[in-house]
Amino acid sequence: MNKNSDTKEFILKQASEHDVKFIRLWFTDILGRLKGFAINVEDLEDSIDKGVMFDGGAIEGLARATESDTLAIPDLSTWQILPWRPNENSVARLFCNLKSFDNSDSIVDSRKVLQDKLVEANQYGYKFYVGPEIEYYFLDNNKEIIDGDDAGYFDQTSDDNTGANLRRECVLNLEQMGIPVRSSHHEVSSGQHEISLKHTDALTMADSIITTRLIVKQTAIKHGGFATFMPRPFEYLNGSGLHFHLSLYEGENNAFGAKKNKTLSKLGEGFLAGLLHYSSEMALVTNQWLNSYKRLIPNLEAPIAGMGKEIKISNIVRVPHINAGDVDNSRIEFRLPDSACNPYLALSAILHAGIEGIKKNLAVPKNWESNIPNTLYDAIKESQKGNFLQDAIGIDAYNSILINKEKEWIEHNLVVTDYERNFYMKFL
Amino acid sequence: MFDRIFLVGFNIRSEDRLIKILDEIFHSSRIICIKDFVIDTKLPNKVAYQINKEQNHPLLSHEEDKDSMINVDIEDLSIINLPYTYSKEYFNLIETSISKILSIENFSIYESYLSNNNNSDQIISIPTNNNDLAMRIQIANKNLKLSIKNISQSEKIIQYKNLKIDTEKYLVTLEDKKIDLTFKELELLKVLASNPGRVFSRENLLKNIWDYDYYGGTRTVDVHVRRLRTKIEDHKNNFIETIWNVGYKFNEIKSGNTNE
Numbered sequence: 001m002n003k004n005s006d007t008k009e010f011i012l013k014q015a016s017e018h019d020v021k022f023i024r025l026w027f028t029d030i031l032g033r034l035k036g037f038a039i040n041v042e043d044l045e046d047s048i049d050k051g052v053m054f055d056g057g058a059i060e061g062l063a064r065a066t067e068s069d070t071l072a073i074p075d076l077s078t079w080q081i082l083p084w085r086p087n088e089n090s091v092a093r094l095f096c097n098l099k100s101f102d103n104s105d106s107i108v109d110s111r112k113v114l115q116d117k118l119v120e121a122n123q124y125g126y127k128f129y130v131g132p133e134i135e136y137y138f139l140d141n142n143k144e145i146i147d148g149d150d151a152g153y154f155d156q157t158s159d160d161n162t163g164a165n166l167r168r169e170c171v172l173n174l175e176q177m178g179i180p181v182r183s184s185h186h187e188v189s190s191g192q193h194e195i196s197l198k199h200t201d202a203l204t205m206a207d208s209i210i211t212t213r214l215i216v217k218q219t220a221i222k223h224g225g226f227a228t229f230m231p232r233p234f235e236y237l238n239g240s241g242l243h244f245h246l247s248l249y250e251g252e253n254n255a256f257g258a259k260k261n262k263t264l265s266k267l268g269e270g271f272l273a274g275l276l277h278y279s280s281e282m283a284l285v286t287n288q289w290l291n292s293y294k295r296l297i298p299n300l301e302a303p304i305a306g307m308g309k310e311i312k313i314s315n316i317v318r319v320p321h322i323n324a325g326d327v328d329n330s331r332i333e334f335r336l337p338d339s340a341c342n343p344y345l346a347l348s349a350i351l352h353a354g355i356e357g358i359k360k361n362l363a364v365p366k367n368w369e370s371n372i373p374n375t376l377y378d379a380i381k382e383s384q385k386g387n388f389l390q391d392a393i394g395i396d397a398y399n400s401i402l403i404n405k406e407k408e409w410i411e412h413n414l415v416v417t418d419y420e421r422n423f424y425m426k427f428l
Numbered sequence: 429m430f431d432r433i434f435l436v437g438f439n440i441r442s443e444d445r446l447i448k449i450l451d452e453i454f455h456s457s458r459i460i461c462i463k464d465f466v467i468d469t470k471l472p473n474k475v476a477y478q479i480n481k482e483q484n485h486p487l488l489s490h491e492e493d494k495d496s497m498i499n500v501d502i503e504d505l506s507i508i509n510l511p512y513t514y515s516k517e518y519f520n521l522i523e524t525s526i527s528k529i530l531s532i533e534n535f536s537i538y539e540s541y542l543s544n545n546n547n548s549d550q551i552i553s554i555p556t557n558n559n560d561l562a563m564r565i566q567i568a569n570k571n572l573k574l575s576i577k578n579i580s581q582s583e584k585i586i587q588y589k590n591l592k593i594d595t596e597k598y599l600v601t602l603e604d605k606k607i608d609l610t611f612k613e614l615e616l617l618k619v620l621a622s623n624p625g626r627v628f629s630r631e632n633l634l635k636n637i638w639d640y641d642y643y644g645g646t647r648t649v650d651v652h653v654r655r656l657r658t659k660i661e662d663h664k665n666n667f668i669e670t671i672w673n674v675g676y677k678f679n680e681i682k683s684g685n686t687n688e
Contacts, residue, residue, distance in 0.1 A: 010611040013598045017606060081608045118643045127645040176654040178610065200651045201644030252646050253631060 003069070004070040007076040008048050014137050015041050018081055020103070021089040025052060025072050026210070027096045028038055030108055031288065038091075046075055052099055069101035073397070078207060078351040083086050083176035084218065095207055099326065108400045110344040111391050114203055121355060131182065131199030132209060133291050135240035135339055136216055137152070137191045137233055138163035139226045145191040145234070166219055166227075173215045179208045188301065199245060199331075202351065206343040208285065209242075218410045221322045231287070231338035232294040235267040236317040238337040239295025241301055244350065247331045249417025257327025264330065272317055272332050274357015275350065279336055280371035282349040283379040284405060286337040290376045303336050303372055311370045313407040316396050336372065344394050345401070348410050352392035377409050429526070429569055434477055436462040437509040437518065438531075446507065446561075449624075453562045464581040466497070467520050474627070474674060475500040475524055500526050502632045505568055507531065510538060527572050529564050531556075539616040555647060586621045587677075591667060593621055603661055612637060613656045616649075620668060622677040649676075 015023070022043055026036040026063065037054060039047055056070030074094040081092045098109040121128055140146045144165065164186070171181045180198040187194045194381040195216070197208055213229055220227035232239035248271065256268035266273065287293065295302050303316040318333040337346050356362075373379040383389045390398045433450060443461050444517045448681045450459050459480060460550040468474035476497045480609050500506065514537045522530060522538070530551050532538055550564045586593040589595050595618055600607045609617065620628065630646040641648045653676055657668060663669050 007611045010598050014608065017597060017599050018606065077610070079610060108574065115643070122642050122645075125642070127647060129644075129647060151533055175658050178613070178656055178659065180658050198654065201641075201648060203643045204651065249645060267616065 007079075008045070011048070011076060012045060014046060014079070014081075014094065014152075018090055018092075019088050020092045021083060021090050023047075024082075024091060024093045025074060025096050026073060026093050027098055028110055028210060028342065028344065030050045030110060030342065030345075030397065030404060031060055032110065032210070032344065033060070035059055036096075036216055038092075050074065050098070051096075056098070061206060062402075070107055071099045072096035073099060080177055081284065082105075083239055084175050084222075085234075087243040087369055089280070094394065099244075106244055108396050109226040110342055110393075110397060111203075111206070113397050114348045116390070116394070117351055118201070118203060121145060121351055122250075123252050124355065126255065126355070128202040128347070129199045129247045129249060130202045130205040131197060132205065132343075133194055133241070133245075133354070134209065134212060134229075134244070135192060135194045136213075136227055136229045137195060137230060137240065138166055138191075138220055139191060140156060141224055143228070145237075163191070163193055163225075163257050166223055166225070166345050167195070170195065170212075170216050170219045170343075173219065174212060174344050175402055177211060185297050187238070189234075192238060192240065207345055209343040217402050229339040231289060231292040235294070238300050241295065241302055241335060242337045242339045242341060242343075242346075244334045244337060244347070245331045246334055246350065248354070256330040256332065258330065260324075263322070264332070267358055268319075268330065269281065269364050270358035270360075270362055270394040271354035272319070272357070273362035274312065274353040274355065274360075275317055275332070276365065276368060277357060277362055278349075278353035278388050280373060280382040281344075281386060282353055282383075282392065282402065283336070283373050284389060285345040285393065286341050286347050286382040287373075287379065288341055288376075288393050288401070288405065289338075292338050292340070292409055293373065293375050293379075294352075296372055296374075304370060308368055313326040313364070313368045316370075316372070344388070345397065351390040352388070380405055380409065429553070430565070430572075431501065431503040432460055432505075433457045433461050433565075434460050434500070434506045435467065435502060435509075435510060436477070436506055436521070438507075442509065446556075449556070449558050449561055453558060453565070460498070465517070465521060467517070467524060475506075475521065475526055501629060502572070503528070503635070505529070506657070511651070513537075527568050529561075529568060555675065560669065572580065586618070588621065588624070588667065591621075591665070593617060602665070609659060609661050613651055616652050617656055617660070620676060624678045624680040627671050627674055627677045633675065 014020075020041050022038045022040060024036050024038050025047070031037055031268065037052075039052060043052075050072040051097050052071040053069060053071050059070075074096050076094070078095040079092060080094075082092055095111065097112055097115075098107050100107045117143060118128060137292065138146065167184050167186075171184050174181055174197075182196045182198045184195045186192070195212065197205070197212070199205070200208065216227045216229075229240055248267070256265055256271070258268065259267045284416070285297065296304060299303055304311050320329075320331060320333055322329045334350060337350075371382075373382050383398075383402070392402075435446055436687075438446065438461075445458050447461075460477070462477045462479065464568075466476045466478075476499050478497055497600055504527065506521075506526055507530075508518070508521060509526055509531045510522070510533065512533045519538070522528070523599050523634060531553065532551055552560060552564055584594070584596050586595065593602045598614060600609055600614065600617065616633065619633065619636060622669040630649040631648045634641060638648065644649070646650065653668060660666060667679055669677050
């Protein structure tokens with residue numbers, strides 16, 4: 001039996017049973033921003049069979065303007081009715097893969113980049129599982145910290161101001177979307193929250209992170225507020241990290257699980273060494289914004305940039321303690337990425353770094369000199385030193401992100417900031 | 429076709445002969461001679477075998493040494509030689525629901541079982557010939573395929589307590605409230621709920637529902653069961669049970685029984 005035609009039949013029947021009127025076709029641009037358009041339920045079957053053509057010329061990093069006829073091909077396994085819409089005339093979503101209309105390969109589809117990377121890892125017998133901790137800020141509608149939110153880490157104060165109600169509504173919506181939440185709590189800084197998701201395979205997780213961002217932002221707007229995943233929104237408060245808990249599975253076994261008295265298998269150590277070794281070169285996708293580098297400074301509970309400075313390894317990677325014998329829970333926590341990364345590209349780069357570490361038998365250094373770039377400009381330069389990032393995300397995606405980031409750096413140089421006026425005019 | 433064929437309880441001469449025949453018919457299957465076995469009497473298809481290590485036959489597969497017990501999977505076939513004198517262990521083994529072909533030396537001992545049991549077990553006599561064995565194995569394979577197919581086609585409406593699964597309309601309701609499931613979640617629920625009490629391994633569920641999953645492997649099953657649970661279970665509804673180190677089963681709850 002053709003499984004795809006079964007799935008199609010299921011979707012069409014479910015659409016009619018649940019009074020679905022519109023279907024949103026979702027994809028992301030090269031920076032991981034959710035894009036999409038809606039189709040009518042009447043066009044659903046046709047869209048599933050043939051894909052839907054749209055003009056992708058204006059989407060960041062998708063294609064050169066001359067090659068803008070883009071085909072969105074729904075991934076049927078991602079069919080999901082959106083819970084925050086009414087039950088009549090409800091709305092569903094489908095994530096899509098992108099192709100150029102004439103089948104040439106010039107379209108950069110970051111979801112496809114991760115899919116290819118996972119198939120590659122599968123050839124070595126590895127399945128990549130990820131559980132993220134996503135930090136963000138709930139703000140008022142002026143994009144300022146909500147008055148009265150002076151709660152801190154794990155504080156259980158539950159008046160409306162602390163955003164606890166917002167957070168709970170987000171969690172309920174996520175669970176209804178089939179995205180199980182491990183925990184959620186107030187973070188260190190005023191207005192800052194964290195939602196951590198239960199681990200899934202990396203592709204499902206990247207989709208889930210994109211969905212989570214949307215749910216958090218929409219919930220905040222619905223209550224007259226605003227939510228941001230910006231890496232460092234306020235200079236007097238912590239930045240928002242996206243810590244990834246990573247594991248590899250070989251068959252049903254957690255390949256990071258160690259025999260007694262050790263926290264990590266040899267393979268796990270290779271993976272961890274790979275993460276450390278390639279941090280500098282992957283930073284362009286794990287920390288892709290100018291603002292990302294304002295999170296990577298001391299005393300913010302984030303990894304510290306500063307090439308050549310000796311820092312504790314636990315600053316960037318952590319091997320969480322597990323109960324004896326609970327090898328199934330073995331994992332590595334990678335703390336470099338921020339909440340505004342493109343999860344498809346970031347996870348591709350992370351997996352690639354880990355597998356390179358295993359293949360090249362890299363050892364975990366005793367003392368580690370930080371190789372995390374200080375600025376976006378450093379990150380661009382670091383990524384050009386070797387072939388790591390090109391191999392990790394493919395040459396097309398790499399070129400596209402490089403052009404975009406060089407542009408961001410140049411454009412920021414065109415702006416004179418308040419900081420400069422306040423600081424320089426006193427004596428210049 | 430079967431992944432592995434286990435030869436259980438044969439003497440070395442019969443083993444050698446069977447291995448030769450099997451190798452001529454099925455080049456791809458791995459053949460493993462079994463010294464001893466353990467049966468979990470609580471679970472109908474949970475059997476583990478111990479390999480004959482001292483035997484170093486060139487056609488034997490090389491199972492990993494680290495764990496000398498191998499769990500029998502749904503894709504495995506066992507050819508079992510029942511001993512001449514009655515043995516409780518062997519009787520328990522033929523009672524399990526693993527795919528098997530029986531070689532029986534003394535019919536009178538197992539007569540009552542054989543006459544009462546109309547399941548798909550088949551009997552060969554040793555020495556056997558190529559054609560007979562090939563035919564038996566093909567029948568066993570067909571039976572396996574049929575039983576898998578039956579799993580999801582048996583009933584149109586499955587109901588347990590307040591959970592109703594309409595497999596034709598792809599509609600699941602809990603306390604008359606529509607639950608939206610993904611296709612895979614629904615398939616999973618269908619397979620489990622059509623066979624309450626039966627334990628499914630992750631491997632088995634993956635093969636039946638996904639064919640193959642490049643991105644997640646057998647862990648995909650766990651992820652989907654977890655999602656399914658968040659959608660259909662709460663403090664008073666517990667439909668799916670995790671069987672540690674084995675897989676999942678649907679709890680046997682009689683419809684209409686709402687006493688908590």
